Every structure is written in C-alpha cells, then in structure tokens.
Amino acid sequence: MTDWQHQYQSGETPWDRGSPAPALVQYLATNPMTGRVLVPGCGTGQDVRVLALSGAEVLGLDIAPAAVERARRFLAGTPRAEVAVGDLFADCAMPPLAGSFDLVWEHTCYCAIPVERRPDYVEAVAHALKPGGSLLGVFYLNPWDEGEDQDQGPPFGTGLDALCQMLAPRFDLIKGWRPEVAHPGREGKEWCGHFMKR
Numbered sequence: 001m002t003d004w005q006h007q008y009q010s011g012e013t014p015w016d017r018g019s020p021a022p023a024l025v026q027y028l029a030t031n032p033m034t035g036r037v038l039v040p041g042c043g044t045g046q047d048v049r050v051l052a053l054s055g056a057e058v059l060g061l062d063i064a065p066a067a068v069e070r071a072r073r074f075l076a077g078t079p080r081a082e083v084a085v086g087d088l089f090a091d092c093a094m095p096p097l098a099g100s101f102d103l104v105w106e107h108t109c110y111c112a113i114p115v116e117r118r119p120d121y122v123e124a125v126a127h128a129l130k131p132g133g134s135l136l137g138v139f140y141l142n143p144w145d146e147g148e149d150q151d152q153g154p155p156f157g158t159g160l161d162a163l164c165q166m167l168a169p170r171f172d173l174i175k176g177w178r179p180e181v182a183h184p185g186r187e188g189k190e191w192c193g194h195f196m197k198r
Contacts, residue, residue: 111158
C-alpha cells in the first residue's frame with residue numbers, strides 16, 4: 001500500500017495537477033451541483049472547491065494529513081467546503097458519514113487503490129450514499145504510456161467492462177461518456193460515468 005502521507009511530505013505528487021478535473025468543470029457548466037457531496041481521496045482540494053462553488057455542500061476526505069492540511073489552506077474562505085482526515089473504507093460504514101451523501105465524486109481514488117480492494121471501494125461508496133444517491137466520476141481507464149508495465153501502480157488501470165461489472169452489484173449505470181477535455185497526457189485515457197445506488 002502506498003504511503004500517501006510520505007508522498008505529500010516529499011512532494012512526490014504527480015497526480016496533483018493544481019487544478020480541478022477538466023471534465024468536472026465542463027460538466028458543472030451545464031449541471032450545477034446541489035446536495036451533499038463526498039470527494040474521497042480529495043488531495044489538495046481542487047475538485048472540492050469547484051463543486052462547492054457550484055452550489056454543493058462538500059466534504060473532502062483523504063487518508064494523508066499533509067494533503068488535508070494543504071487542502072484546508074487552499075479552501076480557506078470557500079463556502080460549503082470542508083476537508084477531513086479519514087479512511088474511506090472504515091469511516092463511510094458508520095456515522096456520521098454512512099448514508100449522509102447525495103453524491104460521491106470520483107477522481108483518481110478508484111485508480112489509486114490496490115485492485116484487490118476495489119470491492120471494498122464499491123461497498124464504502126454505497127455505504128456513504130443515501131438511498132438512490134449517485135456516484136459520478138472521471139475514471140482513469142488506461143494510465144500507462146506505450147511500453148510501460150501495466151501491472152505497476154498506482155495508478156492501476158481498468159477496462160470499462162471490468163469497471164461496470166465491479167460496480168454492478170450496488171449501482172446501475174445511468175450514463176457514460178468519453179470526456180471532451182482532460183489534463184494534458186490523459187486525453188483518451190479517461191471515461192465519465194454516472195451511476196445510481198440501488
């Protein structure tokens with residue numbers, strides 16, 4: 001398991017592009033967000049901020065205290081935006097997080113966890129959501145460059161069919177699409193999905 005605290009303390013955070021997911025910004029331009037939103041693996045809070053400014057009440061959760069400290073500085077003065085140190089797998093199954101969110105926003109969390117923990121991710125997200133709540137996200141399907149070892153990670157890639165099958169026991173796919181915009185280097189490697197909790 002990656003030592004995320006060490007990664008932030010040492011500044012080895014290549015996943016942090018210093019701006020929110022372009023596909024999220026584009027989505028929010030025509031679909032303003034409301035309700036209570038959880039952002040697991042929120043990092044320095046870029047996505048938390050843009051979601052909160054859209055109108056949602058947002059909680060960013062990260063296992064690395066250094067990431068949360070940076071996010072709090074970045075989000076200072078942003079209305080409806082909060083971040084906390086927490087473990088997605090443990091904390092979402094119990095109060096106060098369990099069953100308290102209308103939507104979970106996914107961006108670089110699913111691909112960061114070991115493949116064998118993906119069923120735990122699905123359960124954690126389902127626990128966090130209210131009945132009928134949504135999972136919306138940008139999923140990093142193919143994080144590798146040509147010639148790279150596809151067993152390395154994080155990030156860990158996934159096929160689209162495998163992703164949908166993993167989520168199927170707890171979620172129904174409402175809509176899926178290829179994003180028109182992405183961070184440089186991620187073009188064509190991502191997929192957006194909107195799922196509803198059963």
